[in-house]
Amino acid sequence: xxxxxxxxVVRPVxxxxxxxxxxxxxxxxxPGIQQVTAVPTTDPRSVACALQWELGMAMVRVRFSGxxxxxxxxxxxxxxxxxxGTGSTGPLDLILQVTLQAxxxxxxxxxxxxGEGPEASHWKSKVMxxxxxxxxxxxxxxxxxxxxxxx
Numbered sequence: 001x002x003x004x005x006x007x008x009v010v011r012p013v014x015x016x017x018x019x020x021x022x023x024x025x026x027x028x029x030x031p032g033i034q035q036v037t038a039v040p041t042t043d044p045r046s047v048a049c050a051l052q053w054e055l056g057m058a059m060v061r062v063r064f065s066g067x068x069x070x071x072x073x074x075x076x077x078x079x080x081x082x083x084x085g086t087g088s089t090g091p092l093d094l095i096l097q098v099t100l101q102a103x104x105x106x107x108x109x110x111x112x113x114x115g116e117g118p119e120a121s122h123w124k125s126k127v128m129x130x131x132x133x134x135x136x137x138x139x140x141x142x143x144x145x146x147x148x149x150x151x
Contacts, residue, residue, distance in 0.1 A: 001094070001114065001115050001116065002112075002113070002114055003111070003112070003113045003114075003115075003136050004110075004111060004112040004113070005111055005136070005137065006108065006109065006111075007108070007109050008103075008106050008107065008108045008109070009107050009109065010105060010106050011105075011106070011107055012102065012105065012107065013076050013077070013100050013101070013102040013107045014076050016076075016109065017075060017076030017077075017079070017100055018076075020070075020079065020098065020100075021070045021072065021079060023036050023038065023047060023068070023070075024036065026068070027049075027051070031055065032053050032054050032055040032056075033051055033052070033053050034051075034052045034053065034054060035050075035051060035052040036049050036050070036051050037049060037050045037051075041069065045071060045072040046069055046070060046071045047070045048067055048068065048069040048070070049067065049068055050065075050066070050067050051064075051065070051066060051067070051068060051085075052064075053065075053066075053087075055134070061088070062087055062088055062089055063087050064085055064088075065085050065086060065087065066084050066086065066087075066092065067082075067083075067084055067085060068081060068082070068083050069081070069082040069084075076100060077099060077101075078097070078098065078099050079098050080095065080096065080097055080098070081094075081095070081096040081098060081113075082094070082095050082096075083095075083096070083115070092115065092116075093115050093116045094113050094114070094115030094116075095113055095114060095115060096111055096112070096113035097112050097113065098110070098111045099111075111136065
């Protein structure tokens, strides 16, 4: 499974970066997240949270329980998101590379991720791949709509 895209937000790179590594902001940004709980990490450059997520798309309802870990590779220019868990469509293991580039008063966000879900031949993979793409897209769209600030 592959997820990628680019978007520009009208907000300085530092504010945009802070929003992206804030689990509470992400919980507000992604539709259907019902619960977020901090998870301790051993790496001082990492933040992690457990989440419960439910999303309905057309006639399909997907439930997901997992952990998102943010690794601050090169603040405020690069970070990595690891999304791991399982749900009604099977397991999901997605690593997302995110780069931020400052341009005057805007920030361009580029993201690219690869991951694994249910086997490609299984019907659940036909559901999980668009769901993973939708989740990442909503996060980035919310960042653009809210200008990098929590709602």
